[in-house]
Amino acid sequence: MASRSVSPGGALLRASRMFSLPNPIPPPVTDSSSGATSFSSNTATLDFPTHQVITTLSSARKQGDWGLKRPLPLKSTTRSTHPMLRVKAIDTIEQITDYTSATDHGMTLRKFQELGMPLTARRPAGGDTGDNSKGKQTATMNLPQKSVFEDELDVTDMHPDKRAKAIDNRWRFNGPWLAGMTEGKFQKWLEKEVRPRRPEFREFLRKKIAGELRAAAANEALDKGTEAPGPVGPSSVTEDQLIDYLRKLRHNNQALYDLVGQFLDLAPLIPPNISQLDLPAGFSNIEWRQMRNPYAEGGPPVTHPSAGISYLRTSMYMDNHPIYGPQKQHPSVVARIVKPRRQAQASPAKLGVAGFIVNTPLGDTKFNSKNNDLFDKIDPSVVGGPKVWVQPKRASVDANGRVVLTVDDAPAEARLVAQELLGLATCLGARRDEGQAGRPESASEIRQRYAAADAPAMSSIQNYGIQR
Amino acid sequence: MSSRQWLSSAMRQCKSQQPRAFSTAVPVAAGLRSIFGPKNNEFHGLLKEGFERGNPLSEAEQRQIMDQQAPRASIQDLRGREVTEAYVRQMPRRWRTGEVYAPKDLSPVEMKKFRQGKRPNKDVVDMFGFNPLDNYRNFSLISEFMTSMGRIKHSSETGLRPVNQRKMAKAIRRAIGMGLHPSVHKHPEILRRGRHGLPTSAIPTPTEARQNVL
Numbered sequence: 001m002a003s004r005s006v007s008p009g010g011a012l013l014r015a016s017r018m019f020s021l022p023n024p025i026p027p028p029v030t031d032s033s034s035g036a037t038s039f040s041s042n043t044a045t046l047d048f049p050t051h052q053v054i055t056t057l058s059s060a061r062k063q064g065d066w067g068l069k070r071p072l073p074l075k076s077t078t079r080s081t082h083p084m085l086r087v088k089a090i091d092t093i094e095q096i097t098d099y100t101s102a103t104d105h106g107m108t109l110r111k112f113q114e115l116g117m118p119l120t121a122r123r124p125a126g127g128d129t130g131d132n133s134k135g136k137q138t139a140t141m142n143l144p145q146k147s148v149f150e151d152e153l154d155v156t157d158m159h160p161d162k163r164a165k166a167i168d169n170r171w172r173f174n175g176p177w178l179a180g181m182t183e184g185k186f187q188k189w190l191e192k193e194v195r196p197r198r199p200e201f202r203e204f205l206r207k208k209i210a211g212e213l214r215a216a217a218a219n220e221a222l223d224k225g226t227e228a229p230g231p232v233g234p235s236s237v238t239e240d241q242l243i244d245y246l247r248k249l250r251h252n253n254q255a256l257y258d259l260v261g262q263f264l265d266l267a268p269l270i271p272p273n274i275s276q277l278d279l280p281a282g283f284s285n286i287e288w289r290q291m292r293n294p295y296a297e298g299g300p301p302v303t304h305p306s307a308g309i310s311y312l313r314t315s316m317y318m319d320n321h322p323i324y325g326p327q328k329q330h331p332s333v334v335a336r337i338v339k340p341r342r343q344a345q346a347s348p349a350k351l352g353v354a355g356f357i358v359n360t361p362l363g364d365t366k367f368n369s370k371n372n373d374l375f376d377k378i379d380p381s382v383v384g385g386p387k388v389w390v391q392p393k394r395a396s397v398d399a400n401g402r403v404v405l406t407v408d409d410a411p412a413e414a415r416l417v418a419q420e421l422l423g424l425a426t427c428l429g430a431r432r433d434e435g436q437a438g439r440p441e442s443a444s445e446i447r448q449r450y451a452a453a454d455a456p457a458m459s460s461i462q463n464y465g466i467q468r
Numbered sequence: 469m470s471s472r473q474w475l476s477s478a479m480r481q482c483k484s485q486q487p488r489a490f491s492t493a494v495p496v497a498a499g500l501r502s503i504f505g506p507k508n509n510e511f512h513g514l515l516k517e518g519f520e521r522g523n524p525l526s527e528a529e530q531r532q533i534m535d536q537q538a539p540r541a542s543i544q545d546l547r548g549r550e551v552t553e554a555y556v557r558q559m560p561r562r563w564r565t566g567e568v569y570a571p572k573d574l575s576p577v578e579m580k581k582f583r584q585g586k587r588p589n590k591d592v593v594d595m596f597g598f599n600p601l602d603n604y605r606n607f608s609l610i611s612e613f614m615t616s617m618g619r620i621k622h623s624s625e626t627g628l629r630p631v632n633q634r635k636m637a638k639a640i641r642r643a644i645g646m647g648l649h650p651s652v653h654k655h656p657e658i659l660r661r662g663r664h665g666l667p668t669s670a671i672p673t674p675t676e677a678r679q680n681v682l
Contacts, residue, residue, distance in 0.1 A: 031564070038588050039560065041581035045570045104570030184597030338574070339563055340552060350563045357567045377548045378555040402566025 017054065017067035018090055024050045028302075028401050048307060048401045049105040051086035058083070068097055082107060108355035109309055112403070115333060115354055117395040118312035120145030121153055121171075121294035121305055145394055146294075147313045148305040153294070164262045168292045177267035177299040180399065194264065202242065204263050206234040209245050213237070254289055268296040299399030307397045321417060322443035323450050331418040332410035335390045341367075341375040349375045351407065353392060358405045361390075365409045389415045421446075428453070588627035593636065600636040604643045607655040614640060618651045 006014065013019055028047040031037045056066045061083050064071030069090055077085065084106035089098040122145060148154060152169050163170070176189065214232045221228050249256045260266070271288030295301065318326040333353060341349040341360075349367065351358045360367035360375075367375060374386055389410035398404050410418075419425035421440060423432040430453035432441075441449070525533070561582040563569075572578055593600060603609050613621050613636050620640050623633040643649035650656070 034590070037562075038585040039562075039582050040586065041561075041578055043572075043581070044561075044578060045568045045573050047567055104572070105568065108568050108570070182595045182597070184593075184595045187597045338569065339559065340556065342556070350565075352569055355568055355570065357563045357565055357569060359565050373548070377552045379548070380551065380555065398566060400566075402564070403568075404566045 018069055021052050021054070021087060021090070024088075025303075026050070045104045048303070049086070049102070051088065051102070053084050053086055053102040053106045055083050055085070055106075070097060072097060072099060104355075111354035112309055112356070112395075115392050115395075116312065116315070116330065117310060117392055117405070118315050119148050119306040119310050120394055120396050121148050122297070122396065145396070148396075149311070149313050153305075163265060167261075167268055170293070171295055171300050171305050173267040173300055174265040175261075175267060177269070177399070179269050180299045197263075201260075201263055203234065205245060205259070206237045206242060208259065209237045209241055210234045267300045268293040270296045295399070301397050301399055302401045303397070305397050307401060307403065309403065310395070321421075322446045324417065327414065327417065329391065329411050329414035331421070332389045332391050332415040333418070334387045335407065337375065337386045337388065340378055343370075343376065351388070351390065353390060353405055353407060356403050356405055358390075358407050361406070361408050367409070389418070587624060591627060591629050591632055593628055593632040600632065600639040601642070604639040604646070605648060607643070607649055607657060610640055610643050610649050611655050611658050614649075614654075616654055618644075618653060 027033075027050050030047075031040060054066060060066070061078055062074070064074050064077065066072050066077070066085065066087075068087065072085070077083065080101065080103060082103050084102040085099045086102040086105075087097065087099045092098055146153060148171075153171070155166060155170060156172050158166060178186065181189065210232045214229075217229045217232070249259065261268070268291045270291050295305075301307070315330065318328075319330055320326050335358065336352040337349055338352045338357060339350040341347070348360050351360060362368070366372065373379075374388065379386065390407040391410045391414060392405055393408050394406040396404050416425055416427060420427050423436050423439070423441075426432075428450070430450045432449065558576065559579055561573075561579055600609075613626055615621060620637050623630065626633060626636070628636060640649070644651045653659075
C-alpha cells in the first residue's frame with residue numbers, strides 16, 4: 001500500500017522517535033501469572049523486555065532531550081552512567097511522560113553480547129541422520145548445537161500445504177503446544193476452537209481419502225498397464241468410506257495424531273513413555289514415531305528462537321590474544337553465586353552469568369564436590385559477593401522466552417588468560433599498574449606492557465625479520 | 469528447626485565455656501595488660517607465661533583445653549553455617565533458570581516482596597478444570613480452602629470466581645457434614661504429614677481404592 005504523501009512537518013513527525021516507538025509486546029508468563037505460586041514481586045526484572053529501550057547522546061541528555069514530546073526531568077535521567085530508558089506512555093492524561101530506567105535489560109543485553117555466544121536449538125535425539133539408536137543419542141548430547149538462524153530451522157513463511165512436511169524444523173505453529181496446557185485450558189480450547197471445526201475436519205479427511213484412492217487407482221493402472229484414471233474429487237468419497245476410514249484411524253494412534261496435528265497445526269510433542277500413560281495391560285504395543293523437532297520437548301518459543309539477543313551463527317571461531325596468539329578456548333567469565341548450595345534440601349547453587357540465572361554444571365565438576373565452602377556458605381565479608389569463573393558453553397531460548405545458558409568449569413588456562421586481561425593475575429612477569437585492575441586493555445596496551453616488562457623472549461614480527 | 473536450635477545451643481555452650489578454659493591466666497593477664505598499657509608486651513608475655521607455669525593444670529583442665537582446641541575448626545564451621553542460614557532466610561526468592569536479575573533484584577526490598585504471599589490471581593478450579601463437588605473426599609484439596617480453625621476461606625484469599633467459590637464451599641460443608649473432615653482444625657492426615665516433614669501435595673487422592681491405604 002502506497003503511503004499517502006504528507007507535509008514536510010508530518011514526514012518529520014513520522015520519522016521522529018516519538019512516533020517510531022513500537023508497541024510493547026505481551027509480558028512473559030511469570031509464576032504468579034500462571035498461578036504456580038503466590039510468592040512474587042511485581043517490580044522484579046521481567047524475563048525479557050517488553051518495551052523498546054531508548055538512549056540519547058550525553059549533550060542532549062543534559063538538556064533532557066530524549067526525542068520525546070517533552071524534555072524529561074534532569075534529576076532522574078542524568079545521574080545514570082548508562083542512559084537507558086523505557087517509555088511506557090509518551091503522553092498521559094496527567095500530561096506527563098511515563099518512563100522508567102531500562103538499564104536492567106539494556107546492560108543484560110550488553111553483557112550477553114560480550115560473551116559472544118550464538119543462540120542454538122537443541123539437536124534432535126539421534127542427530128541429523130535420524131538414527132535413534134542409543135549410542136547415537138548420547139553422542140549428540142555434547143555436540144555443538146545448531147544455530148537458530150540455519151536456513152532449515154528458520155522458516156516461517158511457507159505455503160499451508162507444505163507446513164506438515166516441515167514439522168521437524170519449524171518453530172512457529174498456529175495451534176497450541178498441548179503439553180503446556182492445563183486441563184482447564186485444554187477443555188476450554190476443545191470447546192471453543194476444536195468442536196466448531198468438526199465438519200471442516202471431515203472435509204479434510206475426505207480430501208485425504210480422495211488422495212489415497214487416486215494413488216491406489218494409479219498404482220493399479222500402472223500394474224495392469226492401462227491408462228491412468230482421472231482425478232478423484234473429495235465429493236466423490238461416500239459417507240461409508242469416510243466412516244470406515246475414521247474407524248481405522250481410531251485404532252492407529254500415530255496416524256490419528258498426525259492428521260489431527262496437521263489439521264490444527266499443533267506444535268509437536270515428544271511421544272510419552274508407555275509407563276507414563278498408565279494404560280491397562282494389553283495396550284502396551286502402542287507405537288510412536290520419534291519427534292525430531294528441537295522444540296518438541298519444551299514447547300515452541302514465544303519469540304523468534306534467537307530472541308534477538310545475539311545474531312551470531314556459530315561459536316566455532318578462535319579468540320586471539322595479542323601476546324599468546326589464538327586461543328583454544330573462548331575466554332572464561334565470572335559468575336556470581338546468586339544462591340548458595342543447600343545440601344540438606346538437595347538444591348544446587350544458582351549462578352548468575354551476564355545477568356541470567358544459570359544452573360551449575362552436572363557431572364564431575366567443582367560445583368558438585370562435597371564440602372566446598374564457596375558454594376555452601378555465604379561469607380558476608382567478601383566484597384561484592386562470592387564469584388567463580390565459568391566457561392559458557394551454549395545458549396538457547398526456552399518456550400517462555402528465557403535465555404538458558406549452559407556453563408562448565410573454567411579451564412585453568414582460559415581462566416588465567418581472562419584474569420590477566422583484567423589485571424587480576426600476572427603471567428610472565430608483566431604486571432599491571434595498581435588501580436588499573438578490572439579495566440580491559442587494548443591489544444596495543446598489552447603489547448607495550450609486555451615489551452616494557454622485559455618478559456621472556458616471545459616471537460614477534462622483528463624475530464622473523466619481517467619488519468625492523 | 470530442631471537442628472538449628474541444637475546448633476545454637478551448642479554454640480552458646482561453647483561461647484560460655486571458652487573463658488573458663490583459660491580462667492587462670494587470660495583474664496588476669498588481660499587485666500594487667502590494661503594496667504600496664506599495650507606497650508609492655510614483653511612484660512605481659514612474661515607475666516602470662518609465669519601465670520601459666522605457676523599454676524600447673526589439673527588433668528581435668530588439661531582435657532578440657534584439649535577438647536576446646538580440637539573442635540575449633542568445627543565451631544568455626546558451625547558459626548559460618550549459622551551466618552549462612554541467617555542470610556538464606558533473608559533470600560526467599562526461588563530463582564528459575566534463565567531469569568534476568570539486575571542489582572535491584574538482589575536488594576532486601578525486592579527480596580521482602582517474595583516472602584509475602586499474595587492472593588492468587590488465577591482461579592485454580594478453572595485452571596485445572598475439575599468440579600469441586602466431586603472432590604469432597606479429597607482432604608488435601610479441602611484443607612487448602614479452609615483455615616486452620618476450620619472456617620471456609622473467603623474468595624479474596626482463595627482467588628476463586630463466585631461460581632467456583634460456592635461449589636468449593638459446598639464441597640467443604642459436605643465433607644464436614646458427612647464426618648469426613650474435621651470442622652475445628654486441619655485433617656489429621658495433613659497434621660501427620662506436616663509432623664514428618666512430608667509434602668502434603670504428595671498425598672494420593674482417595675479416588676482409587678488401592679491407594680486408600682496410606
